[in-house]
Amino acid sequence: MWRKLQRGSGARHLGPLQHRPSARAALPDDARGARRLLGGAREAARAALGIAAAALALAGCGGGEARAPNPLRALDERRAIEVIRRAMVQEGARPVLGREVDLVSGGKVRVDVGVQNRSYGVVYVTEEDAQALGAALPPPNGRDEKLRIVRGGPDGAVRVVLLYQQNYLYDDLVGESHERTTITAERELTRDVQDFITYARTQKFP
Numbered sequence: 001m002w003r004k005l006q007r008g009s010g011a012r013h014l015g016p017l018q019h020r021p022s023a024r025a026a027l028p029d030d031a032r033g034a035r036r037l038l039g040g041a042r043e044a045a046r047a048a049l050g051i052a053a054a055a056l057a058l059a060g061c062g063g064g065e066a067r068a069p070n071p072l073r074a075l076d077e078r079r080a081i082e083v084i085r086r087a088m089v090q091e092g093a094r095p096v097l098g099r100e101v102d103l104v105s106g107g108k109v110r111v112d113v114g115v116q117n118r119s120y121g122v123v124y125v126t127e128e129d130a131q132a133l134g135a136a137l138p139p140p141n142g143r144d145e146k147l148r149i150v151r152g153g154p155d156g157a158v159r160v161v162l163l164y165q166q167n168y169l170y171d172d173l174v175g176e177s178h179e180r181t182t183i184t185a186e187r188e189l190t191r192d193v194q195d196f197i198t199y200a201r202t203q204k205f206p
Contacts, residue, residue, distance in 0.1 A: 072169040075185050077112075080124045080168065083186050084113045087193035093118075101152035101160060107136030109152070111160055115197070120159040120205045122193060127165060140164040147192060159205050161196040163189065 075083070085095040098111035098121060109129070114121035123129075130137060138148045141164065152158040168185040 072171050072180065074127075074165045075168045075170070075182070075189065077124055077126055077165070079186075080163075080165070080189060081112050083189050084122050084124065084163075084193050087190040088113065088115065088197060090190070091194045091197045093197050101158050102154075103136055104151045104156045105136050107133045109133065109137075109160065115200075118200070118205065119153070119157055120161075120196075120200050122196065123160050123162050125162050125164045130164070137162060140166055143167055143188075147196060149196075157206055159200065161192075163192055 088095045094116035096114045096116045098114050100108055100110050102108050109123050111121035112124050125137065125140075130140070138150065141148050148162040148164075149159055150162060152160060168189050170180045170182045170185045
């Protein structure tokens with residue numbers, strides 16, 4: 001009867017070498033587990049600090065001074081006159097040698113390129129010209145402003161457009177640092193000459 005109860009009770013029989021683990025025996029394993037968890041937390045903290053330091057370093061690099069713009073040069077007068085003559089031909093006008101004209105506002109300018117059988121023409125105003133004529137010339141137009149047209153001659157019938165040298169700039173650099181090419185400056189000068197020729201025809205300048 002006792003044997004049946006022992007077999008049928010479902011209780012696990014422990015032999016002489018098998019012992020139920022005590023709470024005290026489990027403590028070393030728990031301590032080791034706690035140390036492993038603490039070590040993992042320290043590693044995570046170190047990694048977070050490393051990421052933060054890298055982010056600060058990148059921010060410091062990105063906050064440097066901006067690169068200075070490239071030094072610019074203006075189209076020289078000789079090249080500008082060639083561009084002006086070519087622009088007139090493209091617009092169907094025949095360029096001729098310029099002449100000196102007395103301005104209504106005072107002072108005297110030399111028309112760099114005139115138009116055959118017409119009284120109007122183009123003056124390429126260099127920095128030296130602007131300084132010499134002073135108040136006789138209007139201030140330079142901005143790149144997005146209307147062109148400056150002044151009158152001259154005995155009765156003010158002569159119209160000349162003032163194309164200021166400082167509006168046609170380029171840099172000497174090459175490659176990725178090249179910001180404004182001579183081609184860009186010459187195209188802008190060509191556009192302004194042709195706009196003036198079209199305007200003169202529309203207004204029926206003599």
